[in-house]
Amino acid sequence: MDFNKLRDDFPTLTGDNVPAYLDNACVTLKPQSVINTIHEYYTQTPGCGGRSVHRYGTAVSKAVRDARVTLGTFLGANDPNEIVFTRNATHSLNQIAHGMSWNKGDVVLTTDREHNSNLVPWLQLEQEQGIDHRVVKSHDNNMFDMEAFEEACSQAGDKLRLVSMSHVGNLDGISIPIKEITKVAHDHGALVSVDGAQSTPHMNVDVQNLDIDFLSFSIHKMCGPSGMGGLWGRYELLDELRTIQSGGQTVSASTYDKATWAKPPARFEGGLGNFSGMMATGAAIDYLSKLDMNAVHEHEIKLNRIMTAGVKDLPGLSIIGPEDASKRGGICSILMEGLPAHDVAILLDEAAGVMVRSGQHCVHSWFDHHGHQQGSLRASAYFYNTEEEVKLFADTLTEIVHTLG
Ligand SMILES: Cc1ncc(COP(=O)(O)O)c(C=O)c1O
Structure with missing residues (x-):
């Protein structure tokens, strides 16, 4: 190329x-096509997607849907509805952490090289809900230590709920063997959440091939607009998560007494969205899709x-x-x-x-x-x-x- x-x-x-x-x-940096898409939203169709049915609303709804399909295809999702638009990878990781239901003593494993966004949510849950966050030490040169990981999984036993690790570290650029890690985690009955903020922009990341359960990523590290991120999850797992922001868009119905939650992804996209950001995400991923x-x-x-x-x-x-x-x-x-x-x-x-x-x-x-x-x-x-x-x-x-x- x-x-x-x-x-x-x-x-x-x-x-x-x-x-x-x-x-x-x-x-x-952002290519001109991304900048143009943001400009086009504000100058040509500055309406509300997902709700309004006039021309602006319909154009935005369609463009947002197209962007979701593009992103889903790029990551190998089975269904575009497995793609949730978020504000950033931090938001995605928090949606997983605070969206799952925890029992006291549930074990979450991370590495010792995590960005705060994949550390602090677990520390918070440890303080507030009594989960047991454990750190798997890397080798002295920061490379992943598979033996230490297997040992940590065995020690956690049936308390192991989640392995949450960054695919590529922003500290040092080191990749960890996610596919092998996932196999071990699944054998222990745990789910795998991958912080893909530093991998999705730089290499092929196929969620089916990796066999993971959740993937968080930053669109602003993928030639896309600031203030945009994404979360992919297996549909049935997303469907079990509670939303961390409830309100407009997150319910299919509500009465004075009861909310009926919308299906994913709408359940997690409460409030009026960053429509220009979502549309420009489509343009950014279109751009990356043309690269090898x-x-x-x-x-x-x-x-x-x-x-x-x-x-x-x-x-x-x-x-x-x-x-x-x-x-x-x-x-x-x-x-x-x-x-x-x-x-x-x-x-x-x-x-x-x-x-x-x-x-x-x-x-x-x-x-x-x-x-x-x-x-x-x-x-x-x-x-x-x-x-x-x-x-x-x-x-x-x-x-x-x-x-x-
Ligand atoms: C590995 C990793 N995880 C998470 C984040 C947080 O991403 P965001 O700023 O999109 O929330 C970053 C950002 O640098 C990162 O490099």
Whole structure:
């Protein structure tokens, strides 16, 4: 695939002062088709979908339905009604956590590298409902420890209810073997919820092939609009969840005494929706559907190899995770002894227009445990990034380290 040609589709990658944008694990850039779709909603059909039956309403209802079908097809859903539009992956994960019914002592397993969005809901349920959240430790190099996981499943026994893990870590880019994990979890009678925020934008994620039960993801990391996320779940499981936001759209009927819950996905989409966001989600997924996701993944690894080679031997710097870039996708997350990550990030932008992320990336628990309160400097590539951009990152960082170090 000629990824370079696709840069023309992104307004922020054309013209003057084009940055080397390497903060894609946080949020990706948007192609013109997504921006156009948002504009079209407000200028052509600014109505309410799902309820109003006039022309605006009908056009929006149809476009939202089309977007749901597109997203369902992209992820391998059996039925578009298994796709719930949410505000972000955090909302999706909370819908699962607070939508299931729990018994005291039910065990939930996560890894030790989770984003707060797949940690804090479980800590909250532990405090409020007495569930038992347990952390499966990774190997010293952050790779998934299958033996430790199997041991944790056996120890939990019939208390094991849910395995909730991020497919790819935003801390380090490391993927975990979801298919194998799911097999073990299912053998123990547990459900599997996957935080796909860092996998769905970068690789083929087919929910049937992975055999998982829930998938949460961020549309804003998939070339789509901010304030949009998604939740996929097996229909019969979604149908058992309580909604965490009840009101308009969430019921099929109500009387003064009783609410009759709507079927999924409407039950979980309470209140007037972000219609332009849903329609633009369709445009974003249409865009991604035309890409070869295996080639996207390979391209990111190629760029990460260049970043890794350029920074790995710099004094005081160490990459989180294995040195082999192919195990870290497009993410190069760097600990910098004695150098303040935020200052370095500002310098990278000011000196060379290189945009990266600095800090603890909402994985405070990992940094706390390992005693790296400074956080890390994280460069994350996407298909539109070039070799020149990642070289610029590595060369500028080298200069900064030699100047400040
Ligand atoms: C692995 C992971 N999980 C969850 C989230 C939260 O996503 P959102 O901002 O869409 O709620 C992120 C965001 O960076 C993430 O990287």
